[in-house]
Amino acid sequence: MTAAPQVVPGVVPGDPGSAVAARHAEARELVRALARHPAGSVRPSVYETARVVSDAPWLPGHAERLGYLLTTQSPDGAWGAPGTYALVPTVSAVEALLRTAADRPRHAAQVTPAAARGLAALRDRLLVADEPVPDLPGADLIVPALLDRIDALRAGDAAPAGPLPLPRGMTRRRTVAVDALLASGRPLPQKLWHAFEVLGARAGRGPGVRLLSGAVGASPAATAAWLGARGGPDAEPAALRYLTRAVGEQGGPVPCTTPIAVFERAWVLAGLARVGAVRAVPADLLTELAGALGPTGAATSPGLPTDADTTAVVLYALARLGRPVAPDSLLAYDTGAHFCTWQGEDGISVSTNAHVLEALGRHGPTGRYGAVARRVADWLVGAQRPDGSWTDRWHASAYYATAGVAVSLAGYAPATAAGALDRAVRWVLATQRPDGSWGRWGGTAEETAYALHVLLATGRATRPGVAAAVRRAVTFLDADRADLTAATGLWHDKDLYHPVLIVRAAVVAARWLAAAAGPVRPRRSAPAAGARVVGRPPGA
Structure with a gap:
């Protein structure tokens, strides 16, 4: 809800002036x-938090981030909004939980059931949906990369069900183009820095990516992956300070951009x-x-x-x-x-x-x-x-x-x-x-x-x-x-x-x-085109 109207000194609640003063105070x-x-001020992101869980388990707040992933899973096994808007956060969360189970066996019993429900949501619904994948930045890089990582983590399963397919309408065309760019040794364009976490080890060795205000692409996930490519949390103090601030704002979970x-x-x-x-x-x-x-x-x-x-x-x-x-x-x-x-x-x-x-x-x-x-x-x-x-x-x-x-x-x-x-x-x-x-x-x-x-x-x-x-x-x-x-x-x-x-x-x-x-009353004839907008000051 919106914040409750503030009590303004000198104005009696209930007066017309009280509502006006409250609106001014709120603004x-x-x-x-x-x-x-x-x-x-940005709310946490399942996608970004899961990438930090996977790539930076050493960062303070790891347990809180893991708990956030477990508590935000929907009853249907997915994460995020309805329909295929759930695809990107779900592939990220599933990969992070599988990675946690593989790298930290003591957490396996805690995270494996959630990962299994997420895999079922991907396999049975999200990856075979007729609905197109939403136009989210980097989705055509993120989804293929994380599906490959999920398949690699599942390779040791007793009875793997085969590789997960790309969603309908998605190709690896952009992935192939970025791989070729990285192989050429040319600098990575700045617009790709924001998704650095899914570009692979070659990106970590490539030229052109640099910290700005301690971050890579204003992204906790990209920055954590960049640090990992350089040896871990002690590789660059400015990046670690940035990640610590990002964690501090949310108490564990992190936003996509900060x-x-x-x-x-x-x-x-x-x-x-x-x-x-x-x-x-x-x-x-x-x-x-x-x-x-x-x-x-x-x-x-x-x-x-x-x-x-x-x-x-x-x-x-x-x-x-x-x-x-x-x-x-x-x-x-x-x-x-x-x-x-x-x-x-x-x-x-x-x-x-x-x-x-x-x-x-x-x-x-x-x-x-x-x-x-x-x-x-x-x-x-x-x-x-x-x-x-x-x-x-x-x-x-x-x-x-x-x-x-x-x-x-x-x-x-x-x-x-x-x-x-x-x-x-x-x-x-x-x-x-x-x-x-x-x-x-x-x-x-x-x-x-x-x-x-x-x-x-x-x-x-x-x-x-x-x-x-x-x-x-x-x-x-x-x-x-x-x-x-x-x-x-x-x-x-x-x-x-x-x-x-x-x-x-x-x-x-x-x-x-x-x-x-105010109490707007309909009139029979429409106002002429260009009439002054109700509620806006002259010259707006």
Whole structure:
């Protein structure tokens, strides 16, 4: 759930002013939390934790990580989210448990039953599913590598059932290409550092990979594997310090990416500023955010390549908060039709392009940025699905992508996108759950917040059905007592993850929009295209 409203001195609970003050206090507390957690706040990852269990049993907290794997296994034997989203965390957990049983026989009785249930889930369901493997970063390297390791660990079984197959639609094409690159002695591209743990012994001897802020690819798993390739924990003190910090944040289990300070601060500040929930933040936060921008933009974390998505959100947040920076660095990602997240990206991201539209749109409709922004807006409209939603490669839920695209179009291309915005609102209204929530697998506060952004931040709050849907949604958010910090991950990394403060900011912003809209009453005629967005300050 969201945090209980704070008691604000001098305001009587129950007064209208009490709710306003509580909303302001909640937004301010979020900004303060950014400074309190300089590495960022991310829930643990089954995939990443299992890699550290397998590759770094010497790291403090090993017993806690092993216990985390055992307690997070689902009754069906898999780990992770429903469907084939369970594939990557399950192959990682199974390999780690088999490795533990082989290397530490005293733990065999504890871990073997869980490993057997995980193997059955892989063999009988996940590897033969008709559903495609989700577009998670590195999955086409991770799954083949870990299946090979599982088969090797099972080779001594009394009656092995044969090698595990690749899931349908997956090949070893990328694995073969990376092996050839490593064999050539050429440096490993930075975008592969994040998955260093599955690249094999040859990667450990190859040139080009280096520590940044003590980490390889901002990943505990990659860093643990890199240390192992160099002889163990004493090989590089900076890497050991990084891993110890990563373990300390979670008490044993680790996240996929840490630190995420640039990413977290940009998304939280942009989300709050977009709805007017904050207008000023500590100068040092803005200075550090601006300092993350270089000639090719900003990266989510040291060791990851710079990307258009992070760059665009940093630029937008700075512009909204009075520290505008010319968005020239973004133009390097322009393909001529849309923007890539990074050079050489395999897929296409609508949320990246929505953020680019906002970053460019802040500089006005004319001039060099205005022409590019109009082209991006047209591309986004064309990417809408027939049902009115958008989907994205960086998030499991269509509500995230739909909110990001719809709000950016409403803010910076309302006339061009009028029909698309109407379709998005109809889709959101049609998919609300009976309890007032929205969600892919079940109603969540996060996805409900995104749906409210579509309904209230696109100039369509007075359309038929919107007011009733908003009331039901707010009731759900008010009644929801599930801790947001323990919510299911929906964001794409090597595993699904949950960025705690970013999700909380989305919920705070949605509450802000709902409160600003007030008792919305439907009217017979729709507002004209380009009408001021309800709940957003002029000039948003």
